[in-house]
Amino acid sequence: MLVTDDNVEPVLGVGKAELSEAKGRRWLHRSAALQSHDTYSWNDLNTSLRYGNLGPDQVRLVGGDVSVDELFHRSVAGGSRTFLRIVPEAVHRALATGGTLVIDQLDLINPWADQVARALAGIFTTRVQANLYASLRGAPGFGAHKDTHDVFVVQGRGKKHWTLGTGDDTAQLTMVAGDVLYLPEGTSHDVATGAEGALHITFAIPRPNVQELLSWTISHSQDTGLLAAIDEGDPAATATALAERTHKISDTDVSAFLQEGLSRGVAPSYVNLPYAVREAEPGGTTTLFARRSFVDILPDGADEHAQVLACLSATDEMAVEDLLSVSGVSKPLDVVRELAQRGLISLSER
Template structure:
């Protein structure tokens, strides 16, 4: 696989979404309140990520299937048969997006939703991967394409934070304060449908028309709806599945089972319907729970468990950049002492390997496997995993032939990739 060598003028992903310092955003807005930033404040647009022509290409030429596409009209989700069809001989699968049906539905006022663009559109995939790395939370991206004067979905809230990037046309947004702050993933807006509708009828916290290049940050739980104005509107919604303190609570409760007091039986003959008799049992149990959780050893065990849980979750939620199998095979086969001088490699974007050492080897642990290399390769491995490109001929403490052997192995294992132009 090769990656594009990025210029020094490329901005961090988060700075393309907010015009304030990262620390200020973290302290004043993250998980707390919305932030609307205009294209003028950001000094850029998002034409490098997505456009109207890109929508047409995805619908007409990429053979998208459900659930990577869906449609809605005035709050109702359309059945897939309204916009999908078989692709003809050799492609008879019936849930492929039909450009003719999409044309008819959009012309009639339906909203087109292209889901999972962080998996299907390379510029967005790279941006989402970088943003997830900066935020420390996984991201996914959908595009919403709405005809003039149409509303795709009723007022609702999401169970994840979002960044809304206006790409094309205008869209009028109304934002209302939460009725259920910081909802978890199993607490959807439909559980509070009446309260959401009532809150949406009040004066909004934000009532604005978005222009191309404008960005809205919206914490989970904030109620929103949008209507296109004057023509087709396209915006990207970057969903951020924030890890929450609930993850820590769940691990802490699991660790609490190590306490003998909390594993003891309830009293003989107790009546669970007798709340007066049950209350002191609950009080004593909660006191023992606090004791168990605040013990230094328990805190350390919980911290380790949370670290392992969230590290594994992050590796699953945010996979590394995809590999190019054929290009990698060819690059590996062509690599020798005569070609190494012109070749540079870099850690595969998005990969987070863990490196350890034994008396005889350097161990590179990946999500699904472990790669073992001779101990002498340790400095070279650490140099390649530093996230900065390095020429094969510049790897430390290895002669050129040994460097070629190590790089071949890491290319084949998908740990490093070739830098474009290398």
């Protein structure tokens, strides 16, 4: 599988050695990991609110004097079709009165958040969700708490003051634009907003557990006895059957379980028209460029796809003519077109 810890460095500024050493064990703060213009800005938030087709199921308010329903105005188009629009005055009033605006699943409406979420999904082999938190004028935090999943935090704008740990084992740090923070599951933290306001994005990384794995293996098992109703008169037999099934779980089973879960949560969604279906060779008056759309897990044995993707990082682009000459595969143009059709690379003209 084409998954390495290097995949996240271009989009989060955290290297392989740092991430491998910290992952699941300790928190990690990387100052200035990203340039501020490479993160999510207030202008990006304005765009998301204006064009993101958001609704109360994706937007929350914590604190302040405005309810979530007041943030939306229902409009009618075409005689019967209704849609929601953000009410700017309500958003301003919510933040001005100490509220924190939360947008869940930011990765569904913002390309940068989607790119980071997909890179992390490839590394942690699980669906990753991005949530945005925006507040003004030193809005209060949510209090000290622990999350039941790993978290990456990217500071977009302003400052956030973090207290990590409890009791005598605490640490204080301030996040500024471009900073990245990693918190393993169960790390106690409390967050306060700087006086000038701030926005940050969290990438929630749930960890698949053994209970989920066992349920999955049972549902995929060919052993009809495991799918039979539990015999209330003989619970010991059921326990023995489950124990035997647990001992039969192999590395291949675990890999298939993780792959299936990731495929459901992170499916290719980039359409590359007209380039993905065009038969023309690259060249002419314009240059065709290729960029890796997101980090994906490829099936074992997809060597030619892997060779071409290895030439592209998560952020760098390359002229297709150059890519064809350095990829080292037998029919590079066919491979590039297949990758574009699957959404693994995006193509554009200059």
